[in-house]
Amino acid sequence: MESIKILAFETSCDETSVAVVENGKNVLSNVISTQIDIHREYGGVVPEIASRHHIENIMPVFTEAMRQAKCSLDDIDYIAVTNTPGLIGSLLVGLMFAKSLSWANKIPLLPINHINGHIFSNFIENDIELPAVSLVVSGGHTNLYYIDEIDKIDEIDKEIKITLLGETLDDAVGETYDKIARVLGLPYPGGPEIDRLSKNGKDILQIKKPKVEEYNFSFSGIKTYITNYVNNEKMKGNTISKENVAKSLQEIVSEVLSEKVLKVMKNMKVNTILVSGGVSANGRLREKFKEISEKENVKVIFPKLEYCTDNAAMIGCAAY
Ligand code: KG4
Ligand code: ZN
Numbered sequence: 001m002e003s004i005k006i007l008a009f010e011t012s013c014d015e016t017s018v019a020v021v022e023n024g025k026n027v028l029s030n031v032i033s034t035q036i037d038i039h040r041e042y043g044g045v046v047p048e049i050a051s052r053h054h055i056e057n058i059m060p061v062f063t064e065a066m067r068q069a070k071c072s073l074d075d076i077d078y079i080a081v082t083n084t085p086g087l088i089g090s091l092l093v094g095l096m097f098a099k100s101l102s103w104a105n106k107i108p109l110l111p112i113n114h115i116n117g118h119i120f121s122n123f124i125e126n127d128i129e130l131p132a133v134s135l136v137v138s139g140g141h142t143n144l145y146y147i148d149e150i151d152k153i154d155e156i157d158k159e160i161k162i163t164l165l166g167e168t169l170d171d172a173v174g175e176t177y178d179k180i181a182r183v184l185g186l187p188y189p190g191g192p193e194i195d196r197l198s199k200n201g202k203d204i205l206q207i208k209k210p211k212v213e214e215y216n217f218s219f220s221g222i223k224t225y226i227t228n229y230v231n232n233e234k235m236k237g238n239t240i241s242k243e244n245v246a247k248s249l250q251e252i253v254s255e256v257l258s259e260k261v262l263k264v265m266k267n268m269k270v271n272t273i274l275v276s277g278g279v280s281a282n283g284r285l286r287e288k289f290k291e292i293s294e295k296e297n298v299k300v301i302f303p304k305l306e307y308c309t310d311n312a313a314m315i316g317c318a319a320y
Helices: 036-040 047-069 088-105 114-121 173-183 190-198 220-235 242-268 283-296 313-319
Strands: 005-010 015-022 026-034 078-084 109-113 132-137 142-150 159-167 272-276 299-301
Touching: 005 047, 005 088, 005 313, 015 047, 015 313, 026 047, 026 313, 036 047, 047 088, 078 088, 078 114, 078 313, 088 109, 109 114, 109 313, 114 132, 114 142, 114 272, 114 313, 132 242, 142 242, 173 190, 173 220, 173 242, 190 242, 190 283, 220 242, 242 272, 242 283, 272 283, 283 299
Parallel strands: 005 078, 078 109, 132 272, 272 299
Antiparallel strands: 005 015, 015 026, 132 142, 142 159
């Protein structure tokens, strides 16, 4: 098999990441420099600070990714870079760096959509049987897709067709975690904190499922319900169990997400479920889908933890 090596860049938010991926599956390096500790002080990502740090980080991260992959630019067949969506100043740093390398070394450049990157993070180290339903749950998106292989176009052997079935009508699920964490006085990013605390909590709130048509989602009602609960309890002078609030959030989120995925699975007769994006690192969500996999006899695929949150390997995989 011919080896195609792709050098990939991801700088859409607060992670500077560079990877070298061979044939869309074999990750030769995936270096991630996160700015979480810097932005934590402000309770969220500050775009101007993020872009300045990308400028400082991109060269050393690139050098390290090439060193770990034992590659020189002569070995690279394509350069891939996230071009949208994301913070504009952050995206520009990765884009300009990748474009310059591409132009100076005459290596073709492939612009990649960040969400497609998350979708393809499931393909790293996994053989996937299509059609599949793909759920992308990140800080900015909650999207549901139908993915299928379609016939040969030009000289490409197989083309993968991605169809958006539904999305959130308001807040993204990661954003909901981060906002509720803030209400509870937990540090940014809130998802991992809530995930950790929920292990010692009880589902005391038993939040009702939002009524949303078709394959769409809504999380703003859940966010408001929990915020009001916390504020009311505080006003009454009661102590709040962060663990119980965390557990209640985990239960409703995993219920809502899995319910919609099951609906697609049954309506469209799909036997493969792909879950990706930062929130796919969530323990309860992974457990819930494992239960579904056993009960329904379907294949559920989650990326390895390092490919859940933003990384360049997924961009290299999507480019391939
Ligand atoms: O995919 P990602 O790194 O960036 C975006 O494209 O947005 O996702 C970041 C989001 C944050 O909202 C973060 O709180 C959430 O993923 N997250 C989690 C967990 N780890 C990260 N949410 C729930 N449970 C986790 N374990
Ligand atoms: Zn992302």
